[in-house]
Amino acid sequence: MASAASLHAKLDALYDVWMKLSLDSPPADFEKFASFFDEDSTAWLLSMRELADPSIGRQGIIEGIKAALKNTRIKERRVVDRFESSNGSKISVEMDNHLVIHGKDLDRFPETAVAVFNDKGLITDFKIYCCRSPIVTIVQEVTGEGPYKK
DSSP states (O other), X not given: OOOHHHHHHHHHHHHHHXXXXXXXXXXXXXXXXXXXXXXXXXXXXSOGGGTTSOEEHHHHHHHHHHHHHTTEEEXXXXXXXXXXXXXXXXXXXXXXXXXXXTTXXXXXXXXXXXXXXXXXXXXXXXXXXXXXXXXXXXXXXXXXOSTTXX
């Protein structure tokens, strides 16, 4: 198994690719993002609120990240702390990110990413934990669609 430091470096590299993605990115950029994941991986790219509907496999992850990019872009990733499991295959990163939602800044958005890696150094399970209410509020303000309508 790879060291915790090398797994954290891989997760950092994933986020570096993620922050450069846009809906206009070429297919190769989305494939590069998906290449961090195992072929049979499961990912919750928005939050655990989508518990019943994860992105499955590399193609599902490409579709999932494109769906996320329709509303949200990571402008700046700020790592608060890093953790790893005792067996070394699971890492988590607490972040306080700066997001852009439909052109509006949302600074200081707390979220935690948890990634499980296989012996090939590929992510098999990826989860984002956060409260998306501030994002949903901005999406609703901009688009008029959302759960907080009066």
